[in-house]
Amino acid sequence: MRNSDLFLKNGSKIAIIGGGPAGTFFAHFASRYAKESGIDVSIKIFDRKNFCMKGPQGCNMCAGVISENLFNKLEEEKIHIAKYCVQRKIEAYNFVTPDDCVTLHHPVPGHIPKIVTVFRGNGPLSSSYEYNVSFDDFLLDHVQNQGAEVLPEIIKELKLPPKQGGPVKVIYGEGASRTECEADLVVGAFGVNTGMMERLGKMSFGYKPPKTVRTCQCEIMLSNDHIERIFGNRVFVFALGNKDIKFASITPKAGYVTVNLVGRTDLTRNNLIAFLNHQAVRNLMPKEWEIPESFCTCISKIPISYAKHPFADRVVILGDASISRTYKSGIEAAFNMAKLSAYTAFKHGISDRAFMNGYFKPAKRLLARDNVYGIFMLKINDYISSKRWIANTQIKMIKSEKDLKTANQINEILWNMLTGNVPYKEIFYKAMNPHLISRVLPVTCVAWVRQKLELVNVWLREHRYIKNA
Secondary structure, eight states, X not given: OXXXXXXXXXXXXXXXXXXXXXXXXXXXXXXXXXXXXXXXXXXXXXXXXXXXXXXXXXXXXXXXXXXXXXXXXXXXXXXXXXXXXXXXXXXXXXXXXXXXXXXXXXXXXXXXXXXXXXXXXXXXXXXXXXXXOXXXXXXXXXXXXXXXXXXXXXXXEEEOOSSTTOOEEEEXXXXXXXXXXXXXXXXXXXXXXXTHHHHHHTSTTOOBOOOEEEEEXXXXXXXXXHIIIXXXXXXXXXXXXXXXXXXXXXXXXXXXXXXXXXXXXXXXXXXXXXXXXXXXXXXXXXXXXXXXXXXXXXXXXXXXXXXXXXXXXXXXXXGXXXXXXTTSOHHHHHXXXXXXXXXXXXXXXXXXXXXXXXXXXXHIIIIIHHHHHHHXXXXXXXXXXXOHHHHHHHHHHHHOSSOHHHHHHHHHHHHHHHHOOSOHHHHHHHHTOHHHHHHHHHHHHHHHHHHHHHHHHHHHHHHHHHHHO
């Protein structure tokens, strides 16, 4: 059978491994394109996780921020996020250093961002919600209403056809309930925190998983009154000079705030405790607040590169296990890749070549190349964030009313970096603006010299103390 003969047709069976956003978005678009093509297909989603459960059993380990871009795209697809899912509407970001803080607003004056926070599962382990608030379960309900079937099972094994063109065998279930079925298309939407990624990596079609780093996240219970008064509708992002932490944020929700830490290498609970004990963080907590002995926390992986060859005849992998945006907008990237891969499957076929040309090459152009700019911008941001004097200088420039043009330019760059509102490439070119560089570079150099002088003075004081001792 030729590759050109590999197409979905009336009665085709689609098996989706994973019921998170990547899987449900693919199911959504598959239903849409099947109707457009005038064919009837069977869509089954396999995921043992119950998103209606509280705590780790239902959580998909994510800060749960729905970007404005994604919000608008969902609206266009008539996927209207249920009010019970929305924990808080975000209007601004606060950029915090050990000495200062500045509020960042949307670059367009008067524009109210459509950014919302959600719980991926049914809230933290200690939550007392009387109804389901899970965003992931909301998406599953949506695609079930479109006709998709959800099976609470883990895929144990996939068997590629011995002859080109045959269906893929999907094995799932335990013991006596172990079941084998055939699928015309298998969609890997399982994320990087499951064993499925390694299992597919051992198969013969060339898939190599992305590299990952372990992040740390927790939910801190606070009163709604305190959250409203201190955090309001703002996400707090921190530049505290910690060499281990690349990104740190606190996201307000209903009755909780979500702490999210990303490191240069794998993080541990000790990194989380050190962050929570930092004075800049404690200043946001109630008076006499102490870190709870136990709270809902997880150490999870995120991708820091993209996979190699995430496709084969009748197989396509998407989401974090395939290609995503570096450190930002993972759910939006899952939406984009689900749409692209589903479009390819229904319009161009389900062969290796079809997925290479219709899905993976465009995905690399859209995300992988943009991530190169992102890595460069993030390195600059890391350097600025790690230097106290330089970070404080940036804040003073944003607050300054003497040069509003420069202040607005810096605000726009930081806003887009934090929200993922535009491609990294666009942020890069805005950062290279000659006017901005001419304003920022001199004061940054002065701040850098002051930073070095401070380090020298610290060394001299310590050296003098050791000598006297």
